[in-house]
Amino acid sequence: MRASTPKAVSEPKTPGTGPAFRLPFDNSFFRDMQGFYVPWKPEPSPAPAWVQFNDALALELGLEPATLKSATGLAWLSGVEMPAEAAPLAQAYAGHQFGQFSPHLGDGRALLLGELIDTAGQRRDLALKGSGRTPFSRRGDGKAALGPALREYLMGEAMHALGIPTTRALAVIRTGERVNREGSPPGAILVRVAASHLRVGTFEFFAAREEEVMLRRLLDYAVARHDPALAKLSDKPIPMLEAVCERQAQLIARWMGVGFIHGVMNTDNMSISGETIDYGPCAFMEGFDPATVFSSIDRQGRYAYGQQPAMAQWNLARLAEALLPVLDARDIDVVERVEQVVAGFAVRFDRHWTGQLRAKLGLAAEEPDDRALADDFLQLLQREKVDFTLAFRLLSDAITGPDAALHDLFGRERPALSDWLARWRQRMAREGRTLQDCAATAWSVNPFVIPRNHQVEAALSSAVDEADLGPFERLLAVLGRPYETVESARPFTLPASPEVAAAHRTFCGT
Numbered sequence: 001m002r003a004s005t006p007k008a009v010s011e012p013k014t015p016g017t018g019p020a021f022r023l024p025f026d027n028s029f030f031r032d033m034q035g036f037y038v039p040w041k042p043e044p045s046p047a048p049a050w051v052q053f054n055d056a057l058a059l060e061l062g063l064e065p066a067t068l069k070s071a072t073g074l075a076w077l078s079g080v081e082m083p084a085e086a087a088p089l090a091q092a093y094a095g096h097q098f099g100q101f102s103p104h105l106g107d108g109r110a111l112l113l114g115e116l117i118d119t120a121g122q123r124r125d126l127a128l129k130g131s132g133r134t135p136f137s138r139r140g141d142g143k144a145a146l147g148p149a150l151r152e153y154l155m156g157e158a159m160h161a162l163g164i165p166t167t168r169a170l171a172v173i174r175t176g177e178r179v180n181r182e183g184s185p186p187g188a189i190l191v192r193v194a195a196s197h198l199r200v201g202t203f204e205f206f207a208a209r210e211e212e213v214m215l216r217r218l219l220d221y222a223v224a225r226h227d228p229a230l231a232k233l234s235d236k237p238i239p240m241l242e243a244v245c246e247r248q249a250q251l252i253a254r255w256m257g258v259g260f261i262h263g264v265m266n267t268d269n270m271s272i273s274g275e276t277i278d279y280g281p282c283a284f285m286e287g288f289d290p291a292t293v294f295s296s297i298d299r300q301g302r303y304a305y306g307q308q309p310a311m312a313q314w315n316l317a318r319l320a321e322a323l324l325p326v327l328d329a330r331d332i333d334v335v336e337r338v339e340q341v342v343a344g345f346a347v348r349f350d351r352h353w354t355g356q357l358r359a360k361l362g363l364a365a366e367e368p369d370d371r372a373l374a375d376d377f378l379q380l381l382q383r384e385k386v387d388f389t390l391a392f393r394l395l396s397d398a399i400t401g402p403d404a405a406l407h408d409l410f411g412r413e414r415p416a417l418s419d420w421l422a423r424w425r426q427r428m429a430r431e432g433r434t435l436q437d438c439a440a441t442a443w444s445v446n447p448f449v450i451p452r453n454h455q456v457e458a459a460l461s462s463a464v465d466e467a468d469l470g471p472f473e474r475l476l477a478v479l480g481r482p483y484e485t486v487e488s489a490r491p492f493t494l495p496a497s498p499e500v501a502a503a504h505r506t507f508c509g510t
């Protein structure tokens with residue numbers, strides 16, 4: 001650990017001695033993991049310019065925003081020049097994409113620049129996405145368009161503010177060239193910060209090549225980085241698999257608690273660290289329906305909202321398979337134990353999901369019928385495709401306030417809602433806590449505002465088509481305080497559905 005490295009990047013400049021500041025990288029992956037990557041340089045951006053810079057994240061990394069936002073900082077993060085201590089590399093990985101195995105994916109448009117130790121002592125990757133072709137690019141151009149880069153920035157910040165583990169963006173930079181996509185949009189680089197870029201697909205890459213020694217090294221590296229408490233065990237694969245299952249079970253329950261649909265839960269987009277990674281065609285669900293899909297490429301609904309736990313488990317089974325070569329072959333029960341761990345994901349998820357739902361209903365005590373109570377509410381939502389976020393927020397408000405707005409939202413299901421509310425209130429009376437406390441529980445997990453797709457798209461089209469970042473920045477600011485009732489943010493709580501929006505507007509006066 002290099003926690004004692006100067007926190008800020010500023011250092012006094014002595015004329016003629018090079019840059020006035022540094023990025024204090026400590027590149028464990030480059031150092032320890034030869035054979036897992038190709039050293040590679042980004043393509044220099046022809047005319048780079050900042051589009052977004054994340055001051056708060058820079059500070060978390062121990063970097064001075066003002067210093068990094070200099071011309072030198074821009075050159076470093078746009079491929080024009082490499083910071084002295086960077087060791088840029090493209091990582092190898094494979095992956096199951098929509099069920100099909102691709103043995104050779106890897107960073108086709110991304111590069112790990114290096115690792116930084118943040119102010120909390122955590123190791124974080126600093127990577128570029130959209131920085132040009134690499135040996136893994138296949139037929140791709142190695143580029144990213146400005147719209148999707150800004151989308152990833154916004155979604156990552158929204159998830160972070162919601163308290164959900166996620167990769168985040170330090171910056172979005174225009175490269176100064178147009179990319180070969182529909183409408184020839186501006187090209188961009190997303191500067192991404194992650195607990196690591198180890199994916200389920202990283203293990204699959206070496207398992208498919210039957211590289212047992214490499215798999216062992218990868219396992220040791222992943223454990224040292226994400227589960228150091230397990231590092232001393234002589235037999236690490238099963239405990240590591242359990243730890244990854246636990247993190248994914250928590251993550252998927254948190255996603256579903258805010259209506260998040262990842263959209264491309266391929267094994268190459270599932271992180272070993274338990275962070276959300278790759279905000280491709282993701283979105284937040286509005287009207288509640290577990291079959292909701294956002295991605296046009298997901299025609300079968302494989303990654304629909306309600307499929308996410310099953311798909312996470314499927315991906316974890318692929319991780320388990322990839323670990324088989326490093327399991328103790330003398331242990332005849334080993335396959336059975338691995339199967340139990342993967343099957344155990346469902347139990348872990350269920351526990352976290354029940355916990356989420358309980359909190360969403362304002363409950364803290366545990367009663368056996370809580371899950372049925374919550375499921376009945378979800379069924380009511382599903383019948384009329386009621387807006388998921390509004391319903392739970394208005395339900396939270398109804399704990400200590402009036403419930404007229406909630407009734408309006410349920411349309412024809414109002415009588416059924418009244419019956420359900422009566423049951424819920426009886427249950428809450430047994431909490432042994434004040435209603436204010438119950439409301440505080442509910443408000444802490446039921447966001448007031450989420451990134452609604454129609455608003456995200458409008459903000460992105462202003463940014464990309466009209467070079468007006470105002471709407472994007474206003475949305476970003478609102479999403480930074482998702483659980484607070486901020487009166488000026490009411491317009492951002494409106495769903496896409498005109499009927500629901502109209503009813504809500506009437507009620508809220510927005």
Ligand SMILES: Nc1ncnc2c1ncn2[C@@H]1O[C@H](COP(=O)(O)OP(=O)(O)OP(=O)(O)O)[C@@H](O)[C@H]1O
Pocket residue numbers: 105106107108109110129136137138139140141142143144264268269277278279280
């Ligand atoms: N424009 C591109 N050029 C080259 N390779 C690409 C391009 N777009 C995607 N790929 C590669 O295709 C594979 C799957 O892409 P996917 O969209 O899941 O990842 P990504 O969004 O590029 O990156 P990440 O998962 O790091 O966020 C990856 O190997 C990725 O590097």
Ligand SMILES: [Mg+2]
Pocket residue numbers: 268269278
């Ligand atoms: Mg990806």
